[in-house]
Amino acid sequence: MSIKKALTIAGSDSGGGAGIQADLKTFQELGAYGMSAITAVTAQNTLGVHGVYPVSIEGIVKQIDAIGEDLGTDALKTGMLFSSEVIEAVSERIHHYGWQNVVVDPVMIAKGGAKLLQDEAVRAMKEKLIPLTAVITPNIPEAEVLTDMKIHSIDDRREASKILVDMGAKSVVIKGGHADDKEVIDLFYDGGSFEELVSPRIDTSHTHGTGCTFSAAITAQLANGLSMKDAVITAKEFIRAAIEDELGIGGGHGPTNHWAYNKRGGPS
Numbered sequence: 001m002s003i004k005k006a007l008t009i010a011g012s013d014s015g016g017g018a019g020i021q022a023d024l025k026t027f028q029e030l031g032a033y034g035m036s037a038i039t040a041v042t043a044q045n046t047l048g049v050h051g052v053y054p055v056s057i058e059g060i061v062k063q064i065d066a067i068g069e070d071l072g073t074d075a076l077k078t079g080m081l082f083s084s085e086v087i088e089a090v091s092e093r094i095h096h097y098g099w100q101n102v103v104v105d106p107v108m109i110a111k112g113g114a115k116l117l118q119d120e121a122v123r124a125m126k127e128k129l130i131p132l133t134a135v136i137t138p139n140i141p142e143a144e145v146l147t148d149m150k151i152h153s154i155d156d157r158r159e160a161s162k163i164l165v166d167m168g169a170k171s172v173v174i175k176g177g178h179a180d181d182k183e184v185i186d187l188f189y190d191g192g193s194f195e196e197l198v199s200p201r202i203d204t205s206h207t208h209g210t211g212c213t214f215s216a217a218i219t220a221q222l223a224n225g226l227s228m229k230d231a232v233i234t235a236k237e238f239i240r241a242a243i244e245d246e247l248g249i250g251g252g253h254g255p256t257n258h259w260a261y262n263k264r265g266g267p268s
């Protein structure tokens with residue numbers, strides 16, 4: 001058996017619930033060999049982001065090249081990219097290595113309100129990164145910024161998904177964590193048809209890093225050779241288990257439980 005490899009290009013969360021830490025834990029749980037290129041170090045815990053310390057462009061490119069020139073990867077995800085310079089450099093390297101299974105979590109704002117992407121970087125994301133993307137996984141506010149439209153209904157989300165595919169993404173998941181529906185609906189669009197992934201809304205404040213974990217689970221399953229739709233379905237099951245089995249640590253928005261999916265025996 002050859003081990004499948006997954007790379008995350010994202011920020012570090014010292015609190016361990018989001019960012020690189022959530023991604024590597026998720027890769028490990030889903031049986032993919034995890035690698036990372038860190039774009040920024042955050043001083044962060046369940047109470048909020050207390051500092052952001054960007055890594056230089058040279059430092060980011062060196063990390064990606066260290067992987068590209070030796071190990072390679074079967075899939076990758078991007079998380080916190082912070083600036084247009086980082087987006088441009090990362091997009092250029094992805095293109096250079098011809099990496100295909102590219103999952104973009106267009107991280108903009110942390111749950112506590114801290115900015116993880118500068119406003120001027122949205123344009124670079126649209127022009128440079130989205131065209132390289134196998135799937136983009138915005139939450140509703142991120143989808144609104146990227147498409148320049150207000151999203152209230154599922155029909156609005158369908159329209160926004162089509163706009164993102166027109167920008168060059170091969171498929172889209174607009175996540176429903178921020179909606180106020182009784183159930184959480186994640187809308188998947190592959191450029192041809194839509195699929196609503198529905199689960200009960202769990203009443204908890206421990207949702208720190210849900211988006212990172214969800215996109216990391218898609219990445220691991222793409223590395224493992226699953227189709228995009230099956231990878232997204234696993235990710236939904238993985239994050240549902242991780243939120244349901246809360247760890248109850250920290251004084252604020254606590255992290256999810258990355259062990260939960262396997263503790264329940266894996267795929268349902």
Ligand SMILES: Nc1ncnc2c1ncn2[C@@H]1O[C@H](COP(=O)(O)OP(=O)(O)OP(=O)(O)O)[C@@H](O)[C@H]1O
Nearest residue numbers: 139175176177178184201202209210211212214239
């Ligand atoms: N209260 C909840 N109950 C069940 N599932 C949830 C809940 N909140 C989020 N999810 C799930 O978690 C995933 C991430 O959704 P969300 O919209 O919260 O992303 P996000 O805002 O990008 O997360 P992050 O806090 O990491 O930025 C989705 O698959 C969504 O269905």
Ligand SMILES: Cc1ncc(CO)c(N)n1
Nearest residue numbers: 011012013018019080110
């Ligand atoms: C480093 C990092 N990336 C992403 C998020 C979004 O959850 C966060 N809070 N921190």
